[in-house]
Amino acid sequence: MGLGANGSSKSTTHEIKFTKLFINGEFVDSISGNTFETVNPSTEEVLATVAEGRKEDVDLAVKAAREAFDNGPWPRLSGEARRNIMLKFADLIDENADEIATLEVIDCGKPFAPVRYSEVTISSETFRYFAGAADKIRGATLKMSSNIQAYTLREPIGVVGHIIPWNGPAYMFATKVAPALAAGCTMVIKPAEQTPLTVLFYAHLSKLAGVPDGVINVVNGFGKTAGAAVSSHMDIDAVTFTGSTEVGHVVMQAAAMSNLKPVSLELGGKSPFIVFDDADIDKAAELAALGNLVNKGEMCVAASRVFVQEGIHDVFVKKLEERVKEWRMGDPFDLATNHGPQNNKQQYEKVLSYIEQGKKGGATLVTGGKPIGKKGYYIEPTIFTDVTDDMTIAKEEIFGPVIPVLKFKTIEEVIKRANATIYGLTAGVMTKNIDIANTVSRSIRAGAVLVNCYLVFDRDAPHGGYKMSGFGREKGLEALEHYLQVKMVASPIYDSPWL
The missing domain is CATH 3.40.605.10 (Aldehyde Dehydrogenase; Chain A, domain 1)
Structure with missing residues (x-):
């Protein structure tokens, strides 16, 4: 990249x-x-x-x-x-x-x-x-x-x-x-x-x-x-x-x-993005990338805890990596550029610090993780797998282009884990099963639950949080x-x- x-x-x-x-x-x-x-x-x-x-x-x-x-x-x-x-x-x-x-x-x-x-x-x-x-x-x-x-x-x-x-x-x-x-x-x-x-x-x-x-x-x-x-x-x-x-x-x-x-x-937010094994994997990978990389990840609504059901985990990660590697960084005035620099030096250093904590905490770095260029606050879009709920990168808001991927087994388990956060701003759910969609939407404690879509915030749709998301x-x-x-x-x- x-x-x-x-x-x-x-x-x-x-x-x-x-x-x-x-x-x-x-x-x-x-x-x-x-x-x-x-x-x-x-x-x-x-x-x-x-x-x-x-x-x-x-x-x-x-x-x-x-x-x-x-x-x-x-x-x-x-x-x-x-x-x-x-x-x-x-x-x-x-x-x-x-x-x-x-x-x-x-x-x-x-x-x-x-x-x-x-x-x-x-x-x-x-x-x-x-x-x-x-x-x-x-x-x-x-x-x-x-x-x-x-x-x-x-x-x-x-x-x-x-x-x-x-x-x-x-x-x-x-x-x-x-x-x-x-x-x-x-x-x-x-x-x-x-x-x-x-x-x-x-x-x-x-x-x-x-x-x-x-x-x-x-x-x-x-x-x-x-x-x-x-x-x-x-x-x-x-x-x-x-x-x-x-x-x-x-x-x-x-x-x-x-x-x-x-x-x-x-x-702030630490929004769960939950991908069930019946989901359209290509669409889920695309939305997970967009949900974490738009605006260089500097979004309170970032889909910054990607929960993937274990049956499709490995395939999903490969497709997510493909999407991330297509993300073009460079001159913000180039119309082909997707990804500019982090907003300021303090945030740049903070994101790099979280990436180091992810490495030291035992997560697997799939791609990215490095600063780019001699000038400007550019950081490669980054994916971590083997992330557990107790890791810092799974608990704290990073506000940068870092995607932690967590594995889960059952709907009951993922609902409990998704809610185990001080935040409650947004959640994403990817599934073709209406019963799963309805159950998760009613169970997640967040101001917005987005089913088979993400970043669809509109001037006519009220936006705000539960818990310590405000x-x-x-x-x-x-x-x-x-x-x-x-x-x-x-x-x-x-x-x-x-x-």
Whole structure:
């Protein structure tokens, strides 16, 4: 498995237009004047120097968002008016798709083709989806006793803090921001320090779309400063966070210790992908490869525990190896490239460390396992067999292109083993037997169970986890719930005895 030219001329010559904070409709320097560098993971070259926001900058952003919510037009616009602005935002995403995809490639290491022709399109369609909901938010009429009439209002919760991960900032911006806008909220967004560029470009587009000043604010910075300020801020009414379970604990604790703001967490995963002996082996091998290698394995939903029934184990592994060896690594701007570099040096070293633990722990390395090239954070797609449940690579989220394969005998056994994890985000089931499919789907404790398919997450399908994979749902109309609260209004009717 070779590696083509790392990076491209585009990665070193592309103009970075927006590097400051975005507060109250303007790009501004941080109060401290501090900056930090963002790096191209394909070349390890510095892309740009970005303004570093801290608590005092978060305070300014929250003040702008608070003013926009309490006194500005956005929460008071008709749903139709919000819808039209969001549709304009979606159109601008499509019109600037090449720019957005390029920023995502050079800042994240993603291959250009899937970003340009999938993720950016999903982002614009997510805005259109929730734009369609903006004028359909309604309450209910209640039948009450004692001649009391009542109804409910569904009102925007207020100022929302969004903390966005580094593995998919363009896509996650749309996932979080679109339903919050539809509900009538204002917000402060903290992008990951590794990948701030696409979020800042989206802030620019929001201004062009007609989103009022103060509704969307972006504060670049680090988790322990800017992120902590968002989580603990007394004037932020709700927080959403996507990232590691470890940091999710910190975010939730900060929210509880401040103003008891509600939190939505989409955290880690160690998802089982279960292949029964009656499955289409070619399809199962293809999906197992995709489920672990798309986005270089940097997915919380990665199918990172591949359970294979013992009767087909050896044949499956051979086919999986064939699929993995077809996976092309190289220049992310080459449209034939499937696999770019890991997002950052820390993650690169972490994945290599897990590979070493797999070797030392007694697993069999089938293919891959090595870094590639002299520049860039490239790691060969890797398969381990003879993996047991107690091995580190079977228990911990690797967040990289490593596929542990585990053998099982019976349906009862694999259900028990699949559930023996702190996580519960996603599961895959490959079988032609409807009884097996139904039994496993009902038995696995996960937010999504995907039968004879994988990575089919859609804007209309709610996404979230069980257990330590978090709580709350993003996507689908369920996503609106985090940004709305219910108010009950009651009054006596004319001839009520309470008059």
